[in-house]
Amino acid sequence: MTRRRSRTLVRTCLWLALSLVVMWSCREDVTAPGSCPEFCPTRLVREIDTIFAGSIVNDSAYTGYVPAYGAAWMEVVTGGSVPDSRSLIRYISFADTIEGREILSLDSFQVDLRVRSVSDPSVGLELLIYRLPVTVDTTTTFADTEPWFQDSLLVATIAVPDTIGTDSTVSAVLPLSAFPDFVADSLTVAVGVGMRGVSGGEGYAHLGTRDGGRPSLFSSWLTVVDTVPLVLDSAELDTLDLSQIPADSMVIDTIQVMDARQPDMDTYVFAGWSPPAAEALLVGSAPAWRSLLRVDLPIYVTDSSDISRATLYLVPSEPVPGAPGDTLRLRADALAADIGAKSPLLALPDTSVRGAAGVLVGSTDTVAIEVTHILKSLRVDTLLPASIMLRIIPEGGQSGQLRFWSSRNTAFAPSLHVTFIPLFPRPEPQ
Amino acid sequence: MRRCATLIALLLTVAASEAAAQVSLYGVLGVGYVGRPSGVRSRSLGSSLDAVDRESALNPAAVGDIARLTVAAASITSFRNYTVRTGTVEDLRDTRFPYALIAGVIPGTPITFAANYSIYAERSFDLVTLDTLELRGDTVFVADETSSIGAVADIRGAIGWELFSGFVVGGAVHILTGSTQDRLTRAYSDSLYTPLSHESNVSYSGFGFSAGLLYARSRKLRFGLAFRSDNSLDAVRDSIPARQTDLPMSVSGGVEYRPVPRVMFSTTVAWTSWSDAAADVAVAGTNAFDTWSFGVGAELNRGGKVPVRLGFRYAQMPFSNTPDQPREMDLALGVGFRAAGGRALFDVGMERAMRDGGGASERAWQLSLGILVLP
Numbered sequence: 001m002t003r004r005r006s007r008t009l010v011r012t013c014l015w016l017a018l019s020l021v022v023m024w025s026c027r028e029d030v031t032a033p034g035s036c037p038e039f040c041p042t043r044l045v046r047e048i049d050t051i052f053a054g055s056i057v058n059d060s061a062y063t064g065y066v067p068a069y070g071a072a073w074m075e076v077v078t079g080g081s082v083p084d085s086r087s088l089i090r091y092i093s094f095a096d097t098i099e100g101r102e103i104l105s106l107d108s109f110q111v112d113l114r115v116r117s118v119s120d121p122s123v124g125l126e127l128l129i130y131r132l133p134v135t136v137d138t139t140t141t142f143a144d145t146e147p148w149f150q151d152s153l154l155v156a157t158i159a160v161p162d163t164i165g166t167d168s169t170v171s172a173v174l175p176l177s178a179f180p181d182f183v184a185d186s187l188t189v190a191v192g193v194g195m196r197g198v199s200g201g202e203g204y205a206h207l208g209t210r211d212g213g214r215p216s217l218f219s220s221w222l223t224v225v226d227t228v229p230l231v232l233d234s235a236e237l238d239t240l241d242l243s244q245i246p247a248d249s250m251v252i253d254t255i256q257v258m259d260a261r262q263p264d265m266d267t268y269v270f271a272g273w274s275p276p277a278a279e280a281l282l283v284g285s286a287p288a289w290r291s292l293l294r295v296d297l298p299i300y301v302t303d304s305s306d307i308s309r310a311t312l313y314l315v316p317s318e319p320v321p322g323a324p325g326d327t328l329r330l331r332a333d334a335l336a337a338d339i340g341a342k343s344p345l346l347a348l349p350d351t352s353v354r355g356a357a358g359v360l361v362g363s364t365d366t367v368a369i370e371v372t373h374i375l376k377s378l379r380v381d382t383l384l385p386a387s388i389m390l391r392i393i394p395e396g397g398q399s400g401q402l403r404f405w406s407s408r409n410t411a412f413a414p415s416l417h418v419t420f421i422p423l424f425p426r427p428e429p430q
Numbered sequence: 431m432r433r434c435a436t437l438i439a440l441l442l443t444v445a446a447s448e449a450a451a452q453v454s455l456y457g458v459l460g461v462g463y464v465g466r467p468s469g470v471r472s473r474s475l476g477s478s479l480d481a482v483d484r485e486s487a488l489n490p491a492a493v494g495d496i497a498r499l500t501v502a503a504a505s506i507t508s509f510r511n512y513t514v515r516t517g518t519v520e521d522l523r524d525t526r527f528p529y530a531l532i533a534g535v536i537p538g539t540p541i542t543f544a545a546n547y548s549i550y551a552e553r554s555f556d557l558v559t560l561d562t563l564e565l566r567g568d569t570v571f572v573a574d575e576t577s578s579i580g581a582v583a584d585i586r587g588a589i590g591w592e593l594f595s596g597f598v599v600g601g602a603v604h605i606l607t608g609s610t611q612d613r614l615t616r617a618y619s620d621s622l623y624t625p626l627s628h629e630s631n632v633s634y635s636g637f638g639f640s641a642g643l644l645y646a647r648s649r650k651l652r653f654g655l656a657f658r659s660d661n662s663l664d665a666v667r668d669s670i671p672a673r674q675t676d677l678p679m680s681v682s683g684g685v686e687y688r689p690v691p692r693v694m695f696s697t698t699v700a701w702t703s704w705s706d707a708a709a710d711v712a713v714a715g716t717n718a719f720d721t722w723s724f725g726v727g728a729e730l731n732r733g734g735k736v737p738v739r740l741g742f743r744y745a746q747m748p749f750s751n752t753p754d755q756p757r758e759m760d761l762a763l764g765v766g767f768r769a770a771g772g773r774a775l776f777d778v779g780m781e782r783a784m785r786d787g788g789g790a791s792e793r794a795w796q797l798s799l800g801i802l803v804l805p
Contacts, residue, residue: 045614049565306626421616
């Protein structure tokens with residue numbers, strides 16, 4: 001009996017051990033390093049890297065997208081530079097009372113400018129504030145402003161600090177005499193902003209705007225009538241007949257308050273550029289230009305390959321015009337539909353679908369912008385147009401403009417440099 | 431029977447993970463790692479019993495040994511490591527379900543039948559390689575991961591006919607079928623290059639036939655001889671014909687000898703003309719060689735209760751990316767158990783597989799579990 005028990009126990013243990021081994025061995029762990037060339041299934045993967053000349057066709061440029069007065073930035077450039085950009089700001093009119101209080105006196109003004117970015121401030125830059133007629137508006141041209149940007153109308157100078165950062169505020173307090181027609185102009189103020197290099201240096205600044213959510217402010221410092229509850233000290237309590245004083249008695253006082261106004265119009269003007277070459281396409285400046293490029297790649301690239309990198313090359317037709325030292329941010333977008341100038345940009349949640357590149361003003365170097373995700377999206381959604389829209393970001397915020405040769409210039413036409421792996425014939429691991 | 435049900439449940443559990451299995455590093459090459467049509471008992475004997483074994487799918491005439499309805503299945507778990515040049519990879523583990531059988535006798539006739547499932551070529555692997563590419567004048571590091579999950583299965587329908595006492599002839603048709611889920615991903619060290627990912631489904635099909643004879647000279651001595659020929663293995667990737675590989679013919683023979691009732695010796699030799707596939711696999715720079723395989727084994731049955739099996743197998747492998755033909759040696763040990771009054775047979779085998787050549791050296795412990803039920 002004991003022997004039979006022990007055999008049963010041994011069998012039970014064996015089954016248990018076997019079961020545990022089987023259960024334990026169910027875990028898979030099969031990923032391992034390969035070794036080329038002996039055990040390297042991917043050694044036949046062909047990565048092709050080719051520049052497709054003539055891959056951009058039917059390209060066009062359009063303008064009118066964002067005017068200077070609707071841009072997120074305003075540009076000011078040191079006078080004497082090419083271009084000489086000036087900002088024009090007209091503020092909302094002040095009221096003759098403030099919160100129902102009587103204005104006793106107008107003391108001074110203050111202007112606050114939001115500087116989004118600035119060129120190297122160490123060269124010594126100054127922002128110049130000019131008094132402008134309140135008739136200035138969005139139709140004002142650069143030539144119209146010539147009489148206004150004179151020393152006689154200069155009301156303040158703001159030195160740009162060397163330590164200024166992005167999105168900073170600089171301010172200047174102005175005397176009443178800076179705007180002698182303030183009352184005659186129905187309590188309305190307009191200013192112009194220019195820039196000057198202290199030692200003759202050149203530079204630029206991008207100022208915030210109402211449309212960009214960073215407006216400049218114009219404030220007036222006022223003395224107004226104020227009333228405060230009557231408070232008596234202990235000596236007065238001893239000497240006065242309290243029965244003669246009503247319980248809710250107030251006393252009249254004066255205080256100084258600030259009344260700020262945002263612009264009702266802010267824009268900038270610049271001298272303009274020479275006409276572009278006949279075969280050139282334009283991107284940027286204000287009103288903003290866009291260029292629409294149609295892609296004509298072989299179908300085995302767009303449909304039957306995995307694109308790992310695609311770069312669009314643009315050859316400038318002339319040195320990139322713009323504020324000295326400035327950089328234009330070129331953006332390439334895919335299109336939801338290709339209907340020409342009004343083609344809607346592809347609104348994808350993944351912003352990586354857009355390529356971007358910096359274009360240095362004055363450069364004649366070939367511009368390279370990555371458009372990998374745009375071309376990859378063509379295989380994912382075959383209904384998307386094979387088109388690319390180029391624009392400068394923020395649109396209309398800079399006078400600078402990229403001018404590059406179109407496909408009509410066969411020697412310097414835009415081209416695509418594509419690195420891809422063909423799907424067919426597929427590499428067979430054998 | 432309860433233990434029988436438990437083991438069947440375990441086998442099914444193991445079978446569920448079969449899809450992700452990887453048998454050998456050599457599965458990367460050619461049509462894959464060529465499977466063995468052996469049951470667990472024969473595996474424990476170094477595949478030396480294949481030529482005369484009713485459970486193995488090598489000789490259709492061996493089906494004539496079936497006396498009643500029989501159902502069998504097996505699982506194999508491998509624990510592997512390998513060395514390529516100076517790099518060693520350890521602790522690889524996988525489980526697969528390489529074998530199943532249903533067989534029986536057509537009542538009132540001397541004809542027996544069998545339907546087998548076995549692995550013809552295992553194509554499961556998941557390899558990561560690092561490389562450098564010269565792209566646009568720069569050196570770019572790339573990391574590739576290539577995985578293939580699946581296998582080519584050999585579905586065999588066989589019949590055996592006992593022409594006269596002790597002499598059985600058999601024939602079988604083989605349908606090769608299966609698919610793999612292939613995936614290739616490539617990541618670049620330069621973020622300007624976007625990672626790539628290819629996924630595709632590859633289905634395989636092929637056809638073959640085999641014939642054999644089994645001769646039992648006495649209760650002590652049996653001979654088996656088999657011939658097999660397959661046409662080609664057609665691969666279709668995502669509904670597009672991808673490639674065609676000529677498949678080999680093979681000739682095999684074996685002997686089972688029982689000098690005394692409790693002792694059995696067996697041997698099987700096979701030759702396969704895998705060089706027929708040379709032109710097709712050469713496209714990928716792979717060499718194909720004819721192969722010889724040889725197995726010997728012994729079974730000791732102590733009182734007919736728990737037979738103990740020992741086996742040795744040597745086999746050449748057909749594919750290599752170098753001129754060096756790989757080969758495999760297996761040392762096997764196994765036991766068998768009876769349950770349910772002899773209506774269920776459990777076989778357990780442990781093999782030490784040593785594969786060398788073609789630029790690599792691979793070692794594996796392989797645990798085989800088999801069940802054979804006579805309902």
